[in-house]
Amino acid sequence: xxxxxxxxxxxxxxxxxxxxxxxxxxxxxxxxxxxxxxxxxxxxxxxxxxxxxxxxxxxxxxxxxxxxxxxxxxxxxxxxxxxxxxxxxxxxxxxxxxxxxxxxxxxxxxxxxxxxxxxxxxxxxxxxxxxxxxxxxxxxxxxxxxxxxxxxxxxxxxxxxxxxxxxxxxxxxxxxxxxxxxxxxxxxxxxxxxxxxxxxxxxxxxxxxxxxxxxxxxxxxxxxxxxxxxxxxxxxxxxxxxxxxxxxxxxxxxxxxxxxxxxxxxxxxxxxxxxxxxxxxxxxxxxxxxxxxxxxxxxxxxxxxxxxxxxxxxxxxxxxxxxxxxxxxxxxxxxxxxxxxxxxxxxxxxxxxxxxxxxxxxxxxxxxxxxxxxxxxxxxxxxxxxxxxxxxxxxxxxxxxxxxxxxxxxxxxxxxxxxxxxxxxxxxxxxxxxxxxxxxxxxxxxxx
Numbered sequence: 001x002x003x004x005x006x007x008x009x010x011x012x013x014x015x016x017x018x019x020x021x022x023x024x025x026x027x028x029x030x031x032x033x034x035x036x037x038x039x040x041x042x043x044x045x046x047x048x049x050x051x052x053x054x055x056x057x058x059x060x061x062x063x064x065x066x067x068x069x070x071x072x073x074x075x076x077x078x079x080x081x082x083x084x085x086x087x088x089x090x091x092x093x094x095x096x097x098x099x100x101x102x103x104x105x106x107x108x109x110x111x112x113x114x115x116x117x118x119x120x121x122x123x124x125x126x127x128x129x130x131x132x133x134x135x136x137x138x139x140x141x142x143x144x145x146x147x148x149x150x151x152x153x154x155x156x157x158x159x160x161x162x163x164x165x166x167x168x169x170x171x172x173x174x175x176x177x178x179x180x181x182x183x184x185x186x187x188x189x190x191x192x193x194x195x196x197x198x199x200x201x202x203x204x205x206x207x208x209x210x211x212x213x214x215x216x217x218x219x220x221x222x223x224x225x226x227x228x229x230x231x232x233x234x235x236x237x238x239x240x241x242x243x244x245x246x247x248x249x250x251x252x253x254x255x256x257x258x259x260x261x262x263x264x265x266x267x268x269x270x271x272x273x274x275x276x277x278x279x280x281x282x283x284x285x286x287x288x289x290x291x292x293x294x295x296x297x298x299x300x301x302x303x304x305x306x307x308x309x310x311x312x313x314x315x316x317x318x319x320x321x322x323x324x325x326x327x328x329x330x331x332x333x334x335x336x337x338x339x340x341x342x343x344x345x346x347x348x349x350x351x352x353x354x355x356x357x358x359x360x361x362x363x364x365x366x367x368x369x370x371x372x373x374x375x376x377x378x379x380x381x382x383x384x385x386x387x388x389x390x391x392x393x394x395x396x397x398x399x400x401x402x403x404x405x406x407x408x409x410x411x412x413x414x415x416x417x418x419x420x421x422x423x424x425x426x427x428x429x430x431x432x433x434x435x436x437x438x439x440x441x442x443x444x445x446x447x448x
Contacts, residue, residue: 009395009448010405010424010435014413017260017308018441022251026051026241027269028430030299032059032102033179033207034239036110038080039068040087040186041211041234047078049241054429055100062107065091085234086187090116094154097122099355099400099429102176104153105134109180112143113163113187121154125355125400125426131155133172134180140166141184165190165230169222172350173323175200175273178226182208182215188230197223200323201273206298210237242269242299246327247431249277250406251441253331255306256286257338257387257414263441264291265304276325277332278304284312284339310387312339319347319378326350330362330407336382337371337390338414349378355426356399365396365408369419393417402426406434413443420448 026049036059038045050056052072060070060078067089069081083089088111095118097104104120108131111118121127132151139145141163147155165188168181178194182204185192205226208215214229248265255263270278270290281288287307294301314336317325322345325332329345336343351358359380363373370391372383392415398405405424412419424447427434435445 006425007423008425009420009422010409011418011420011446011448012409012412013418013444014258014442015444016442017262018251018255018258018443019262020441022263022265022437022441024243024247024251024265024437025053025431025433027244028053028056028246029102029201029203030207030241030269031056032106033203034241035059035063035070035080036106036183037207037211037234038236039063039066039070039082040085040110041082041236042084043082043236045080045082045236046238047080047241050078051241051244053432054098055103058096058098058100059103059107062095062097062103065093065095066111082234082236085231086114088114088116091118094119094121097126099123099126099402099426101126101129101355105131105176105180106183108134108138108157109183112138112157112159112184113141114159115161117156117158119154119156123400127153130353133174133177137166137168137177137181138184140168141188143184163188165192167193168195170194170196173198173200174350175204179204182226182228185228185230186213186232190230192228192230194226195223198320198323199224199273201271203271210298211235240296242296242301243267245269245274245277248304249328249331250410250431250434251438252288252304252306253335254410254413254438254443256281256288256309256312256335257410259308261306261308263306265306267301268304270300270302273324276321277328280315280317280321280325280332281335283315284335285309286312314339314341314343314384316344317346322347322350327403330358330403331410333362333366333382334407334411336384337366337411338387339384340386342381342383344379344381346379348380355401356404358401358404361397361399361401361404362407368394368396369411369415388414388416390415391417392419395420395422398423398426400426402430406431
């Protein structure tokens with residue numbers, strides 16, 4: 001259940017073909033960053049298309065607690081009057097980040113080089129997730145962190161009073177870790193350097209440049225070297241948030257699996273560090289096309305058209321693609337269950353430390369519904385038996401994970417018998433209009 005909510009059992013069916021336009025919410029990753037960098041700028045940043053899910057709203061509350069003025073206007077737009085780099089005030093209360101690993105880790109980075117102390121907490125799922133991957137590099141700036149055993153929330157971060165710039169090699173591909181270090185580097189003197197051996201989503205770098213930070217990226221033998229000059233005065237921006245490719249994944253994949261479907265998903269962000277799922281689906285033989293390709297706010301955007309695709313084949317998804325689609329593997333496994341042959345997913349150990357252990361959650365649920373699955377520490381395979389082959393009929397656990405819940409509801413739309421999700425309430429954290437949007441396309445949901 002979502003923090004403060006009650007469990008909500010749900011199943012789904014496709015009453016007929018899924019057709020029409022699916023206007024998915026704004027990109028969650030960009031929404032978090034727009035609020036945080038707006039709060040660190042001097043002046044008013046204006047944002048349209050902000051995702052208004054619980055995760056992002058929790059980040060908005062946190063920015064208010066740090067002293068920024070964050071306002072939602074009647075037309076749905078937002079404005080943030082920032083306090084400047086290093087200008088965060090010490091909050092009066094604990095910062096509750098709900099279910100959002102992205103929110104808490106980015107906010108920790110943003111405040112890590114401010115001379116304030118902040119206590120963070122979250123819901124039951126977030127409080128189980130490891131924070132050392134962020135607090136360890138932040139300690140290099142002079143930041144201190146005290147939390148529960150295993151580096152878990154609740155946790156108090158004591159910001160560095162005399163921050164020093166750092167040079168940090170990211171040990172495991174993680175946009176959250178990279179972004180936390182870069183945000184901390186904003187209030188450190190000199191140059192902070194982050195080196196990533198595998199490229200991850202680059203929204204933070206793009207947006208930092210847009211706000212006027214001096215930042216450069218160079219590909220060397222070491223990897224992707226990102227250099228940020230600290231203590232800039234960030235300039236407020238007008239930001240249009242593209243639609244979220246991770247949310248688009250669900251109506252797109254459902255359309256591929258339900259006979260007769262033809263769904264258009266407009267205005268989807270196609271940042272190359274985020275679009276791995278769509279290219280993977282095309283490799284599998286999906287009838288998925290990009291229309292009206294363009295650029296908005298420094299991000300590539302297109303309209304996606306997905307049609308029923310009964311001839312998809314299993315493929316091997318290479319490890320180097322994992323960072324560009326890490327959140328989409330759960331729903332990819334649902335597509336793989338309806339393809340013909342084995343789909344092998346490599347280099348995906350990051351899935352084990354998301355809102356849930358997503359490999360374990362999906363493998364267990366797929367097995368219960370008659371799908372052959374094998375899994376290792378950083379890989380898993382799904383053996384598909386073709387369209388309409390999934391028996392269904394089982395109840396699966398969402399583990400307080402929005403993407404697990406939505407993935408099994410998509411499975412239910414194409415299974416022989418409905419799949420019951422034990423708790424669909426967490427969907428509100430990232431995609432609050434999911435059931436309404438899918439219902440408008442032709443899906444039918446039943447709350448049990």
